[in-house]
Amino acid sequence: MAATGQVKNPTATMGWARTGRSSMRSTNMIRAGIFFGMAICWEALSRSGLLFRDVVPSLFSIWASIWKLVSSPVFYANLQVTAWEIFASLAIGSGLGIAVGIILGANRFLGAAYEPYVYYLAPTPRIIFFPVMIMWFGVGVASKIALGALSCFFTVALSTAGGMREVDKVLIRVGRSFRATPWQMATKIYLPAMRAPVLNGIRLGFGTATVTCLLAETKLSNQGLGYMIMQIYARFDMPSLYGLLIIVFIIAGVGNLILGKVTGTSA
Amino acid sequence: MTLATSAAVDAASGKQPQLVIDNVFKQFGEGPGSVVAIDHMSFNVMPGEFVSVIGPSGCGKSTLFNIIGGLLDEYSGDVLIERERIAGPHKAVGMVFQEESTFPWRNVIDNVAFPLELLGVNKSERLDRAHHFIDLVGLKGFEKLMPSALSGGMRQRVSIARTLVSKPQILLMDEPFAALDEQTRLLLGDKITQIQQDLNQTTLLITHNLTEAVQLSDRIVVMTYRPGKVKRIVDIKLPRPRTSDVVSSDAFGHYVAEIWADLREEATRGMADSESAQRGGSRG
């Protein structure tokens, strides 16, 4: 399991496939029950006045603030900035990650020499590099893109290196026995074999880049969704804080799902 | 020897059977897709006797094992131990499973002492009794090792020692040597015979291995292929005490041939069944 890796989809490995239709229905009923139960407890707590001011705001006010946010141009402006940061981080980090991963995976010697550094530096609190990025790239989006790229580089590099090593040795020998040129080997054997691990690495990298860019924005920024979160926090506008967080989680989740579908990998 | 005669012999000797299987019937599923695993089987096991149940693969032997062991609750008919109908695993029964069942996180002596731990026996007595049975199965000196350091045969011996340590009145074993090679099996068979004779241990062994059954048993119950019924009960009148040398005797060969004649018919039916299932291809 990669150091910063995901936990494999548990339901897939736990025989979920054997679920019949009636069992599906009771599952959905339990889910609905839990969902509504929690919603009711929340609302009750909110109206009880037990907690300090707006710490648990009414669900209706949260809903209202979500609508307000989603219909404000400010939200979309910030969304654009963050989206651009994530996209650029992912592009740079993946590009470098794939290149380094291929080298480390293909060459056993170089892999033995350098991959441990990548492997052990991956599960570290990389956000603490932010001051360095600010010194190098200034306080604008560039520093956040740099930090995001640094974060997802590790994920992609490790997935790619692992994928390179996993390429079935037999297939490589088949290619050699047909005297394939390096270019042919790369495009006809390695590329198709590597598709899954590389795309999975990119999908995981998307998650890392998203968190990193948003957190960096909360620390020091004047644009982006992270900045917006801190502004709302400073105003102590709790319903909007919950609202914006919910929106951000939904976007991140949907992004992950779409990437999963597009790349053919799953959570 | 037929079932009726065997029961008559038991009655004549005046002894009460320790384990009675009475008209046990087990069906899995309902309607057209259902499978009858055991079709009204009846036989007895007398105290101190070594009885084997032998049958081809797929005849329902493991189902029988689970029913007698109390792990399978839904069946019709009765399983009586000391004339008491069982309800769940009976405390007089010690089970040895076919699969690897030592606890990988405990060393040998802690594995063997486990049932005594459950009974609340104090530590020094636990260890004493565990040592005794570890010696009995020939693993003296291996007490502190972890199961991962032992061979498959040795681990199976640990499982057997663990079952014996609580002095079960009836030892119930399901193909315990199935995963072992022939030589190990013969030698372990010797060990089991010796233990059974020393302790006068009532034993019921479920197996598919013909030579093993003849080597170890006083009586053999031959099962038909699914649905499992008692085809024959054979008295094994080989001398006691016995060792694995007995496999080279004439009498041994006769018994094996006699039982194989019965078994072969059932095994053939079993093979034909599985071949047609494979050729049939798609799910039914």
Place this chain on the structure above:
Amino acid sequence: MASPSLAQHRAIPIILGASTVIGVFVVLEVLLRIGVVNKYVVPLPSQVLLALERIIVEENIFGRMRETAYEMVVSCVMVIILGVPIGSLLYRWRSLRQAVLDWVAAMAAAPLVLAFPLFLVMFGRSPTTVIVMSVITGLAPIIIKTTEGLLGVRPVLINVGRSLKLTDWQMFHMILLPAALPTIFSGIRLSWTFVLISVVGIEFLINLGGLGQLINDLSERYDLPGTYGAIGFVILVSVAFFMILERVETWLRPAK
């Protein structure tokens, strides 16, 4: 093949890797001294090393480590106290598991740490915020791995327990839990790694606590060598932590 040369063989990549790292620093030092790289952006590696000593002495590094360690220990313990029982419940009740496990998996993938401003409001700038946030981040892997480990216990071991008429509780703590432990620990490893990253990260973000705050302080003072030194130090600590966890996990594995 004589064993000394085989050992040499394996040491070469390690030496290459280490010397590359040192080489990079040496080159950097040279480039900085001759003015090719801007000294106001990247400090001299030699100065960073000196700064490390200064930090340890002046910045109460052990006090700070204690702070961070306190938050770590509380979070790590809480995450097990909550995660293992929840995972066990999900193992026990199939209908609950089928309903909820997907949600837990989604939680494991979600950027939960973004919600830290919420907890800032609830608990203020305090270690509690750091702890609560880190526990939430680290909970999902333990729940998932506990359930997975328990479900993966070999049926024969459960049958041994049944044949010995174990009570539910006996079955759980004498057979199920020990058998599932290697898997559960890999969940703990993942979880505690997230906890460390979260604790230090939140300390850095909200400028509170121990090591994370140290980096913040130093960077706000424009203490370049100090900032780089502190970052390096924290990274080394987290790498060491991760390595120890890995060692323990491998040690647990042979209990197969």
